[in-house]
Amino acid sequence: MQRILIFRNQGIGDLMLISPAMRAIRALHPEAHISVFVGDWSKASVEGNPNIDEIISYPDPWIQDRKPFRVFQLARIVRKKKFNRVYIFHSHSILHMIVKSAWIPERYGFSFQGTGRFLTNTTEWEPNSSRYIADNYLDIPRLAGYDGEDLSLDFFLSSEDESAAASILAEHNIKSGNYLVISPGGGINPRQNVFEKRWGAEKFGQLFDLLNEEYGIPILLTGAPAEKGICREAANIAKTPVIDLCGETDFKASAALVKNSRALICNDSAIMHTAVVFQVPSMAVFGPSNPLSLLPQNGLNRWVSAGLDCSPCYCNSIFSGCEHELACMKELSAEKVFGAVKELLNE
Template identity: 25%
Template sequence: LPLMVERRYRELIRRGPLPGNPATVWEILVRAPNWVGDAVMSLPVLWGLRRLYPEASLTVLASPRVAPLFAGLPGLKEVIPYPMGWGKWRLLRSLRKRYDLALALPNSFEAAFGLWLTGVPYRLGYSADGRSPFLTLVVRGRRRLEGLHQVYYYLGLLTALGEVREFIPPTLSLTPAEREEGQVRFRFQAVNPGRPWVGLAPGAAYGPAKRWPPESFAQVAYRLQKEFAVNLVLLGGPEDREAALAVQDHSPAQILDLTGRTSLRQALMVLSQLKVLITNDSGLMHAAAALGVPVVAIFGSTDPRTTGPFSSRAKVLYQGLPCSPCLRRTCKIGYPCLAAITSEEVFQAAAPWLAEHP
């Protein structure tokens, strides 16, 4: 861990009893974050739990939106989809008395209350949202972690259970069969057979203050295809269809559009085949980084220090204007932080990854 992170961790305050001998902890339940990017950034917590409790089995409770991320991760016993509506209360009751320790990674009241309903004897989470009465082990002082990357924020919870001095960065893996499926998906759809694929992710769930203009994506796409003969693919969920269509409308480049046409797991397969992903601050950005795919990440209203791609193979473009990061969904003054990032900058950030290809 960086020394600054270690110092901040020492400022956290633990309240409540510890589980005791690690050998007595056999079953651990982890309530995962609800968004893809947050779920990816929480992955080091699972590795940390395996280190602290090597004999324990880990179960992840995750919304259906993010549950596929955890498939195939080493050391996981089970991934339980956490339903919406009244079904979640029935599920939580069905989990009663099955676990020795549980962690609430989201800061919401519901995450802690849900773990209380399961009857887990040791329930860990940050003090937030008035939920402390439903936790047995509370970490106070989370504001002292402001300015650190979200990866370190999630990992800080483990300081209540033991010393945290090392960690494994967010890492996703695919089976050989999944990687082969990703290759097959591209094999017969290449405009330029044998040439690399570049991904474009013009959407972002948070709002337009995180979305670089589609016409700018279109300009970069056209130039990359013209100068490097790359194949191009648009990626995103159904909510990103409008942005993807706008990119196609503004670009003469030939682009394969998979927006809204893949499951999350299939999107990971596609990401694994890319030479580089050009993306807004989004869940796909974090997933690509966790797969080891080079990323060009464009930031507007959010802060790359705290939610940037956690990867040495990433180039972040961020203007850092006096009003940045405002963390707003919309902007009353025309999104100057995004408008200031030019297509030339993005092209130059992506080009070195493509120059490596023969």
């Protein structure tokens, strides 16, 4: 039996964006044993995925620490699995060295500015282009002969996840489909925290009031425990009462709430991709990052930005800092975002 490895760590959203490629790899290798190597941070993204037989997860600092001893430590772990082929969804040569040192004979992945020298088969990585990144990820299985074009994302919920969301709605006497999910946080990742991707508590609080005045339906705030501060601040700024669930639900329960909502409003963050998965209307606030590469152009999952010439500046998962005092977020008013959301909801 062929033993195939899919290698991708970093954020939860990154793993959702390679899910079309995971389906493609399963189509290429229907009888193979397929493992996915991920960091602990993003393990939830692949749990329950029927295209995967095994999840291999390790602490993210191990993978991010690119010192030689760590590279060879991880290589020894992978080598024991005796994989025949790896599909690695990174362009960094140090991570390529891990799979080469693991003695995997066939190594498919990205090259970026000459970084693919440790791989046997490469395709070009196109960071920060106007091309949807899920399509760029699909180029890797295309190297092996896949010819499909399906870019729909996968994220699998268990019955426990669905029940957790249903219990929250019942507790607050909220009907399915008659509430908004808003996530003011984001920007937290194993590799680098980029809080500049957050629109800010004050403007989210203003948005709550505008939405309440127009629609009068419940607003549920979601986020990780590390995002409780911004959620609480936004809730305190607003005159509108909101249901603050930040830090009280795990990511999958929050995704189940998105699945049954009228719409999701968020920054560029992992939760944004769940609306794409479940085909729920969404509005994402963008500043430093590129919406054209991170969202499909489907009319349902939309974005709003200040439209400044200096944006996007967050490229290839690296943010080098802002020289314009975060004008891309500061110049984006609550009224403009509300107008975009109103247009989405009224269609």
